[in-house]
Amino acid sequence: MAAVREQASPTVQLAVATVGAVAVGVPVAAVLQALPLASALHPLPRRQSALCGVAEHAGTLVPVVDLAQWVDVGSATQANNRTARILVLGDGWRTIGLRVDALVGLADVPAPTRLLHDDAPEEVFDTVVKSAELDRVISVLDVGRLLALACAWHGGDNAPAPSDAGDTSVGAPAKAATLHALLAVGDTRIAVPAAQLAQVIRLPALRAIGPAGGSSYCNWRDRNVAVIDTARLLELPGDTQPALLAIVEHGELALGLMVHAALELCMLTAPDGPAGSVVATTAMGANAGAVVTTVIGADGGAISVIDIAALLARVPEASISRATAPASGAVATTAAVQRVNSNAYIVFQTDQHHATPIEPVEEILALATAHMDAAEHLLPTIAWRGQALPLVDLRPRGTPTPPGSGARIIVVRGMDGCTGYVVKHVALLIPPNTGKLYRMALAGTGLVEFITTGVAHEQASYRTMDLARRTAAS
Incomplete structure (x- = not known):
């Protein structure tokens, strides 16, 4: 062709x-x-x-x-x-x-x-x-x-x-892209939906389930979580010992995936339909079955996307992770003041760092020269999925946008349609149940919500900004 x-x-x-x-x-x-x-x-x-x-x-x-x-x-x-x-x-x-x-x-x-x-x-x-x-x-x-x-x-x-017609670069019918966490298993990149990634921790001590050489589990947040060898699932050579454990959740179940590194967050088109990637093949190895779908990333490399629901269905040991209810109402009383985030949040930078819920985020685009006029001013609208997408620049006035600056457009679905918000960069993901939301009164501002992650010297707080509501109000 x-x-x-x-x-x-x-x-x-x-x-x-x-x-x-x-x-x-x-x-x-x-x-x-x-x-x-x-x-x-x-x-x-x-x-x-x-x-x-x-x-x-x-x-x-x-x-x-x-x-x-x-x-x-x-x-x-x-x-x-x-x-x-x-x-x-x-x-x-x-x-x-x-x-x-x-x-x-x-x-x-x-x-x-x-x-x-x-x-x-x-x-x-x-x-x-x-x-x-x-x-x-x-x-x-x-x-x-x-x-x-x-x-x-x-x-x-x-x-x-x-x-x-005649261009096979797959540019037109736009597929729904969702945020995925990119992890490394040896030299292979895998991806899991960011909303289903609860936490990435150092690989803890593992205990065997049943006979030696069988499945393993660890204790995580007062739950027993089964752990699987991701390299074995994908039939990859296991030359080095994984250093990290990625905890994924779906419904009441959790599962640990042994990985070597946590790489980045990226938008991927789900196997049903990444910005910049195309679904290419399915299933790596007989053990993977229909659990793994290979997509081609924006850099041309292969990424193995894992269907968490399908994976949990194939691992009966995951049932040991079912959480038990609190013994008393003390947790609920505390949660009224400081509650755990049930949904994932994206942290981005404008003049400072903010966090916004991930659910209404449709796509994250790299800010390109095509999004600016000859004077390098941001265009009021850009073409996106066959429609005109209005842009709102959340960065401080006069912020330069050199190539490779990391600036991003966060496309958010609101009551009146989608809006693209331009930010300096997208910093990180706060998975569900890993942060604490609380509100406090600030002088001249009123009640403001924050989300806090980490403990002790690693603790960080971000002021929340609900971009979906901002879209509806604009």
């Missing part, structure tokens, strides 16, 4: 899958999601074409193509419903599904070579490339031709004219 042939970089990253005996490569920018075939495909009663059904993606139904109904692709060596997937592909504004027998993974390959030059509209492959890593020849799929040949796609409610 054109995007591949004109690639200036010495290498191209492909998502590689098998269709019968053929290895098919799709530029990662064109891959939106990978769905399990058995549960996602809904049959479509048609008498002709290669459409084998429809699948739901980001709240819409997209048609699914089976190449085996068009051409002889040979027989898959291990074709079964457990490994079969639907790759949801996009060319910038249209989406379509492709049935594959199995996902191989991501491959960095040289620029593909075009071998066929007849420009036949009924063909979807004309370039190939040899992957030294996979030791096989890969046929590169032309997504635009596939869409045209199938005459079937979902284009969204605000799709541009067909003459604007």
